[in-house]
Amino acid sequence: xxxxxxxxxxxxxxxxxxxxxxxxxxxxxxxxxxxxxxxxxxxxxxxxxxxxxxxxxxxxxxxxxxxxxxxxxxxxxxxxxxxxxxxxxxxxxxxxxxxxxxxxxxxxxxxxxxxxxxxxxxxxxxxxxxxxxxxxxxxxxxxxxxxxxxxxxxxxxxxxxxxxxxxxxxxxxxxxxxxxxxxxxxxxxxxxxxxxxxxxxxxxxxxxxxxxxxxxxxxxxxxxxxxxxxxxxxxxxxxxxxxxxxxxxxxxxxxxxxxxxxxxxxxxxxxxxxxxxxxxxxxxxxxxxxxxxxxxxxxxxxxxxxxxxxxxxxxxxxxxxxxxxxxxxxxxxxxx
Numbered sequence: 001x002x003x004x005x006x007x008x009x010x011x012x013x014x015x016x017x018x019x020x021x022x023x024x025x026x027x028x029x030x031x032x033x034x035x036x037x038x039x040x041x042x043x044x045x046x047x048x049x050x051x052x053x054x055x056x057x058x059x060x061x062x063x064x065x066x067x068x069x070x071x072x073x074x075x076x077x078x079x080x081x082x083x084x085x086x087x088x089x090x091x092x093x094x095x096x097x098x099x100x101x102x103x104x105x106x107x108x109x110x111x112x113x114x115x116x117x118x119x120x121x122x123x124x125x126x127x128x129x130x131x132x133x134x135x136x137x138x139x140x141x142x143x144x145x146x147x148x149x150x151x152x153x154x155x156x157x158x159x160x161x162x163x164x165x166x167x168x169x170x171x172x173x174x175x176x177x178x179x180x181x182x183x184x185x186x187x188x189x190x191x192x193x194x195x196x197x198x199x200x201x202x203x204x205x206x207x208x209x210x211x212x213x214x215x216x217x218x219x220x221x222x223x224x225x226x227x228x229x230x231x232x233x234x235x236x237x238x239x240x241x242x243x244x245x246x247x248x249x250x251x252x253x254x255x256x257x258x259x260x261x262x263x264x265x266x267x268x269x270x271x272x273x274x275x276x277x278x279x280x281x282x283x284x285x286x287x288x289x290x291x292x293x294x295x296x297x298x299x300x301x302x303x304x305x306x307x308x309x310x311x312x313x314x315x316x317x318x319x320x321x322x323x324x325x326x327x328x329x330x331x332x333x334x335x336x
Contacts, residue, residue, distance in 0.1 A: 009023075030059075034063060038050075038067060038070070038071065042070075042071050047072075047280075049072045049073065049273060049276050049277055049284075050067075050071060050072065051073070051074060051075075051076055051269070051273065052064060052073060052075040052076070052077075053075075053076055053077065054077065055075070055077070055112075057111040057112045060075055060077060060078055060112040061075075061078060061112055061115060061158045063075075064078060064079075068284065069283065072276065072281065072282055072283055072284055073284060074272070074284040075112075075116075076265055076269045077112055077116065078113070078115065078116035078119075079119075079120070079284075079286070079289050080116075080265040080268050080269045080272070080289070081113045081116050081218075081265055082113075082116035082117045082118075082119055082120030082121075082289065083120055083268045083272075083289035083290070083292050083293045083296075084263055084265050084267055084268045084293070084311075085117045085120065085121075085189065085218065085263055086100075086117070086121060086123075086124050086290075086293040086297075087267070087268070087292075087294075087295075087296035087297045088216065088243045088263050088297070088300075088310045088311055089103075089121070089124075089187065089214065089216075090124065090293060090294065090297035091297045091300035091302060091303065091310045092187075092214045092241045092310060094297070094300070094303055095212075095241060095302055095303070096212055096214075096241075100121065100124050100125050100128065101125040101128050101129065101130040101134070101135065101138070103138060103185075103186045103187050103214075104138055104140075104183050104184060104186050104187070105121065105138055105139050105140065105185060105187040105188075105189065106140045106141075106179055106180060106185040106187070106188050106189070107139065107140070107141050107142070107190075107191065108142050108176060108188075108189070108190045108191065108192045108194070108197055108198075108226065109141075109142075109143065109190060109191035109192035109193070109219075110141040110142070110143040110159050110162070111143075111191065112158075113191040113218070114189075114191045115158045115159070115162070117189060117191065118139050118141065118162055119286065120286070120289060120290065120293065121135070122135040122136060122139070123287070123289075123290050124290060124293065125138070127290060136162060137164075139162055140164060140179055140183050140185070141162050142175075142176045142179055143159070146174040146175050146176070147174040147178075148162055148163050148164065149163050149164045149165070149166045149174070150163040150164070150165055150166055151166030176197070176202070177201070177202055177205070180202055180205055180206055181205055184206070184209040184210070185206060185210075185213075186210050186213065186214060187213075187214040187215075187216075188203075188206060188213065188214070188216070189216045189218060190216065190217040190218055190219055190225075190226030190227070191218050191219060192226060193219045194219070194224070194226060195219075195223060195224050195225060195226070196227065197226040197227070198215065198217055198226040198227035198232070199227075200231070200235050203215070203227070203231075203232060203235040203236060203240075204235050204236075207235065207237070207239065207240070211239065212239050212240070212241055213236055213239065213240050214240070214241045215227070215232050215236075215240050215241070215242050216242070216243045216244070216245075216263060217232075217242075217244055217245065218243075218244065218245035218263055219245055219246075220246040221246055222246040222247075225244060225245065225246055228248065229242050229244065229248050229251045229258070229260045230251050230252075230253075233251060233253040233258065234253070238253040238254065238256065238258075241302075242260055242261075243260070243262070243263045243309070243310045243311060244260055244261075244262060244263065245262070245263055246262070247262050248260040258307045259301070259307060259308055259309040260309055261300075261302075261309030261310040261312075262309075262311055262314075263310075263311060264311065264314065266314060266317060267296055267311065267312070267314070267317060267320055268289075268292050268293075268296060268324065270321040271292060271295075271320060271321035271322070271323070271324025271325045271328065272284075272288060272289065272292050272324060272325075272328050274321060274322075274324075274328075275288070275292075275324065275325035275327065275328025275329040275331075275332065276288070276328060276329075276332065278325060278329055279328070279329035279330075279332040279333060280332075281329070285331070285332075287331050287335065288328045288331045290331075291324075291327040291328055291330070291331045292324045292328055294327070295320075295323050295324050295326075295327045296311075296312075296320060296324065298323075299312040299316065299320055299323075
């Protein structure tokens with residue numbers, strides 16, 4: 001009960017609650033507790049790999065930034081989500097015979113997951129020759145207040161680095177739909193938790209300008225998904241390349257049965273952890289996650305049959321994790 005959620009008063013009153021019956025810790029007391037934990041765990045286990053998991057958006061990025069150079073650690077919700085999403089995008093690029101650096105990407109949501117995805121996209125583009133500045137120009141983030149741009153004074157530090165320049169933007173072009181109309185995205189990603197946010201008008205607008213739109217409604221559980229695959233296929237005349245955050249069954253479109261891949265962090269983080277531990281790496285780098293993305297993209301079933309999913313099934317996770325671990329360990333050795 002240290003971090004998740006905003007208010008735990010109802011939970012504390014629930015007679016079935018088995019946790020610590022204490023108001024949620026916040027502020028300096030919270031930070032002091034985290035510091036005490038990190039100090040204690042590194043003293044007890046000097047070669048530990050610490051995985052941050054399920055921290056709120058107010059704490060996830062800042063804690064990762066604070067501790068990533070002090071001990072071997074990573075945040076799965078930020079880096080793992082980013083890496084597995086990029087793996088799906090790389091697989092889609094292979095289908096399209098294109099490159100990630102040539103895409104226009106709109107992301108609905110600008111929390112920890114969206115920032116992690118954006119960071120990994122920038123890293124992947126950089127490996128193909130884009131400068132960081134060029135890569136960021138291809139990313140358009142939209143939060144609950146509209147487009148993330150540099151004219152806003154309410155942006156958290158994590159969002160500021162992806163703020164589009166306000167100069168040149170139309171005053172009316174800052175809503176989600178307006179951004180889609182203006183940018184003509186080739187890739188649309190959802191991390192907003194807003195069910196139905198990818199509606200028919202918006203998806204058809206995107207599909208007018210793209211031969212094969214790439215659409216990833218990644219929010220979960222299923223009840224929070226930005227769209228369901230059957231609708232996305234209908235609104236794009238079966239042209240969309242889709243991956244989801246929640247599991248969906250194969251979807252019929254005409255005479256085709258299209259499998260929907262789940263963008264699941266479990267395809268990434270076990271191999272990352274194994275590679276780090278086996279290689280004895282002392283730090284976790286972004287390039288380790290880039291290496292993991294490249295390996296996972298090679299397992300995409302859609303590369304072997306057109307209506308296959310972008311992501312492999314979880315039953316293959318042992319083989320995938322082994323290959324990911326080799327790549328991550330090799331990157332650790334390369335980086336010294």
